[in-house]
Amino acid sequence: MKNKFSLLFALGLLANFAVSAQGILFQKGTWAEIKTKAQDENKHIFIDAYTTWCGPCKWQSKKVFPQKEVGDFFNKNFVAFKLDMEKGEGKAFAKKYKVRSYPTLLYFNPKGEIVHRTVGAYPAKKLLQQANKALHPKTQLYPLKRRFEKGEKSQDFLKKYVAALADAYEDFSKPVAMYLRQMGKNSWATTEGWEFISQYARKSSDEAFEYVMKNQGLFAKAAGDSEKVNKYITGVLKENIQSVARSKNPNRLAAFKTQLKETFGKEADRYIAKAEYIFYANDKDKAVQYACRYFDNYCNDAFEFDQIAWRYHEKYDDPQRLAKALKWAEKSVQMNKAFFNMGTQAHLLFKLKRYQESKKVTNEAIALAQKAPKDIKGWAEEVKTALEKLLAKIQTKL
Secondary structure, three states: OHHHHHHHHHHHHHHHHHHHOOOOOEEOOOHHHHHHHHHHHOOEEEEEEEOOOOHHHHHHHHHHOOOHHHHHHHHHHEEEEEEEOOOOOHHHHHHHOOOOOOOEEEEEOOOOOEEEEEEOOOOHHHHHHHHHHOOOOOOOHHHHHHHHHOOOOOHHHHHHHHHHHHHOOOOOHHHHHHHHHHHOHHHOOOHHHHHHHHHHOOOOOOHHHHHHHHOHHHHHHHHOOHHHHHHHHHHHHHHHHHHHHHHOOHHHHHHHHHHHHHHHHHHHHHHHHHHHHHHOOOOOOOHHHHHHHHHHHOOOOHHHHHHHHHHHHHHOOOHHHHHHHHHHHHHHHHHOOOHHHHHHHHHHHHHOOOHHHHHHHHHHHHHHHHOOOHHHHHHHHHHHHHHHHHHHHHHHHO
């Protein structure tokens, strides 16, 4: 019986090891030790630069890295390493390699020299495509950068370079403009031109975007669908609201508003209101005016309502402004009742000295936080802890 038990135990361990070995085997140790191991094994290095609060990081770690095909490729070609960008040597690492978004996936050659990077969480197929690019100098981002700086400007090269920059969330406007100049305007409204422009001309100030605006019929033929062209134009303008608003340049805002009116007609008011709200967000004289215009008339997003309500909770003590913020928080709850916006509502009620109401909402928010799905459990725990502290404060007021 003893031998039989030992055999079963050993088989169990082997089974557990087989399961754990299905995906990427991330190594333990220091960055220096990882570089030494990679050099000894003549392998590239793959680093998952993450933070503990990053949702996409958690999704990729849980859903993608454990897949067998992913593990087979990475374990064969890379020494893999996870590094928290907010702890230990991760802080210096993040500064040195300019890691500002999460997850950032970094690739180094066996000598420990950075050769490639991407930003964002990928499904298995796209991750494997990127990892394969990271193994070859002709598709690695940093060798492509050096070739560009030395003067290489062929269309085939520029197309690869733009794609690599886009995957790394780096500015690709210069090589995009060069590629399109070489292509020539006569070829922009072709299938090839449309595919490139729709993917990489993402600024409303881009010459190619303005050309699409003026020649929508031609591009509808190239795209095979006028709706695709409409979605592209709308998408670019929506994306640019943030950059224009944060430029703090009144002339740029005025030009953008004109562009919105030309594109959307009466529907432009919604986008203009949002652009102005963000533009004047830190203007002590105009911030409230433009926030009220957008949130009272146009906003239809529960998360946006919650964000502005919480910002007012942190920034103001004026009962009138707090009352306005409470209405926005209540609107968020009506649209999507959850622990986070009920938590905002509870804090605002407390600041308004409506303690009994605050207690009731706080308890309900805590109950919702306890039932939160696993993928946001960390966030829910943080909110729950803050609400428990609020509850203690409420008790002293009753």
